[in-house]
Amino acid sequence: MSLSRRAFGVLLASALVVAAACGSDDDGDEGATGDDAVPEGTTIRVPDDYETIQEAVDAAAPGDLILIEPGVYEEAVDVTTDMLTIRGLDRNEVVLDGGFELDNGIRVTGADGVAIENMTARNYTRNGFFWTGVEGYRGSYLTTYRTGDYGIYAFDSTKGLIEHSYASGSPDAGIYIGQCYPCDAVIDDVVSEYNGLGYSGTNSGGNLLIVNSTFRYNRAGIVPNSGSYELCYPERETTIVGNVVHSNNQPDTPAIDVALLAMGNGILVAGGVNNTIERNLVYDHDLTGIGLVPFPEDDPNDDIPPPEDDERPCEETLDDELADPASLPNPLIWNPRGNRVVGNVVEDSRLADLAVGSLEDVSALGNCFADNTFSTSAPQEVETLAPCEGEGRGDWSAGALDLVALIAAEHPPSGDYKTTPVPEPQENMPDAETAPARPAVGLPPAIDLDAIEVPERP
Numbered sequence: 001m002s003l004s005r006r007a008f009g010v011l012l013a014s015a016l017v018v019a020a021a022c023g024s025d026d027d028g029d030e031g032a033t034g035d036d037a038v039p040e041g042t043t044i045r046v047p048d049d050y051e052t053i054q055e056a057v058d059a060a061a062p063g064d065l066i067l068i069e070p071g072v073y074e075e076a077v078d079v080t081t082d083m084l085t086i087r088g089l090d091r092n093e094v095v096l097d098g099g100f101e102l103d104n105g106i107r108v109t110g111a112d113g114v115a116i117e118n119m120t121a122r123n124y125t126r127n128g129f130f131w132t133g134v135e136g137y138r139g140s141y142l143t144t145y146r147t148g149d150y151g152i153y154a155f156d157s158t159k160g161l162i163e164h165s166y167a168s169g170s171p172d173a174g175i176y177i178g179q180c181y182p183c184d185a186v187i188d189d190v191v192s193e194y195n196g197l198g199y200s201g202t203n204s205g206g207n208l209l210i211v212n213s214t215f216r217y218n219r220a221g222i223v224p225n226s227g228s229y230e231l232c233y234p235e236r237e238t239t240i241v242g243n244v245v246h247s248n249n250q251p252d253t254p255a256i257d258v259a260l261l262a263m264g265n266g267i268l269v270a271g272g273v274n275n276t277i278e279r280n281l282v283y284d285h286d287l288t289g290i291g292l293v294p295f296p297e298d299d300p301n302d303d304i305p306p307p308e309d310d311e312r313p314c315e316e317t318l319d320d321e322l323a324d325p326a327s328l329p330n331p332l333i334w335n336p337r338g339n340r341v342v343g344n345v346v347e348d349s350r351l352a353d354l355a356v357g358s359l360e361d362v363s364a365l366g367n368c369f370a371d372n373t374f375s376t377s378a379p380q381e382v383e384t385l386a387p388c389e390g391e392g393r394g395d396w397s398a399g400a401l402d403l404v405a406l407i408a409a410e411h412p413p414s415g416d417y418k419t420t421p422v423p424e425p426q427e428n429m430p431d432a433e434t435a436p437a438r439p440a441v442g443l444p445p446a447i448d449l450d451a452i453e454v455p456e457r458p
Helices: 005-015 053-059 257-262 403-408
Strands: 043-046 065-068 071-073 077-079 085-088 094-097 104-109 114-124 127-132 135-147 150-155 158-168 173-178 185-193 197-202 208-211 214-216 220-225 238-241 244-246 265-270 276-278 281-285 288-293 295-297 332-334 340-342 345-349 352-356 368-370
Touching (some): 053 077, 104 114, 104 135, 114 127, 135 150, 150 158, 197 214, 214 220, 220 257, 244 265, 257 265, 281 288
Parallel strands (some): 065 085, 071 094, 094 114, 104 127, 114 135, 127 150, 150 173, 173 197, 185 214, 197 220, 208 238, 214 244, 220 265, 238 276, 281 345, 340 368
Antiparallel strands (some): 127 135, 345 352
16 A cells, blocks of 8 residues: 555654644644734733743643743653743752653644744753644744753644753754745754754754854754655755854763764754855864765655755645655655855864765766865865866766765764763843743744854964
């Protein structure tokens, strides 16, 4: 019996124990369409009005503001009501603690327009803050550490903003946006460190911006990738501008298999398509500063869509039938193609500052490099081989990446997420006590990309 991508998605959602629906069960269908759609709400205080965050969330109506007093809250909070603003009064003193037994700090399931602000989640077996199946989400002034999967996680969700936040100690990624196209989302002014991956985004993109942020001391820094184990493939059209990405060689972080394999790379596009990597400062990596490489997917669920499908929205692809698994190569090789690497400063990479490779003919994949400041590349003279203007020339085999050896290399084993470093206190949200409710509507914000310059070294 043939299976559609939509049916596969339902099965996947069931396996992940998340809702397959794309909206809320109540009548908040206006969702995140603009500020005029936000109902006027009331303020609910924890613990004055309700002893727990979950009780306050359950009692709240769209438009309400939930203010949380300092304290340690041993809860796993589920949110299913649209357009709430959930805010801690002190980012460092309002702490959700899972005790290494509870799964998620706050999980927003199918509730549009929910904003979470100014608090910390730690010691959860899965995620710190998690939105799934929503339109409109925002995480501001959040801290996560010692979480068993992701720190700040948006899945199958659109129209979002993650800003002024910190994430560490996750085996997968500190910050993750996945399975959306177009995502219409922004990551701005975050710090992600001591994770398997600083940022990961499987099959996400389309007006997805990662800007003005720092990714350091992870196994690998920024790693968007493609794969048919989630929907909306391939990963495409992520814009990575103005970030500081350094020293992602950390051998003792927790790490899933992909993070082990990617260790020692700054920005690593694994099978991604049509991404823009521009004006970033990238330095101190054991392998590549900026690398474009294939992603070998074992036991794939579907074949790679043709390039003419690159601009099809996720929703349009869900009724496509999956390929017969017996007809697929194993592993299935997702190649990087159409990526632009322009105007970056890349230094002190022990293998190559700039790199592009494939297990096939890399010269035909349409990736380009221009105006970067760098010393080494693999293959050699990569900006001459693959310029962003005009015809390339030269020998693609000279100094080419040995991907087989890199894949086969041994890597330090995963560390224990339960013992990763405790972060220093982080900056508080201004006016947390007095600022009005601000649900996640009218997102993402406009970002003036042209105004962003290569950052200075910290």
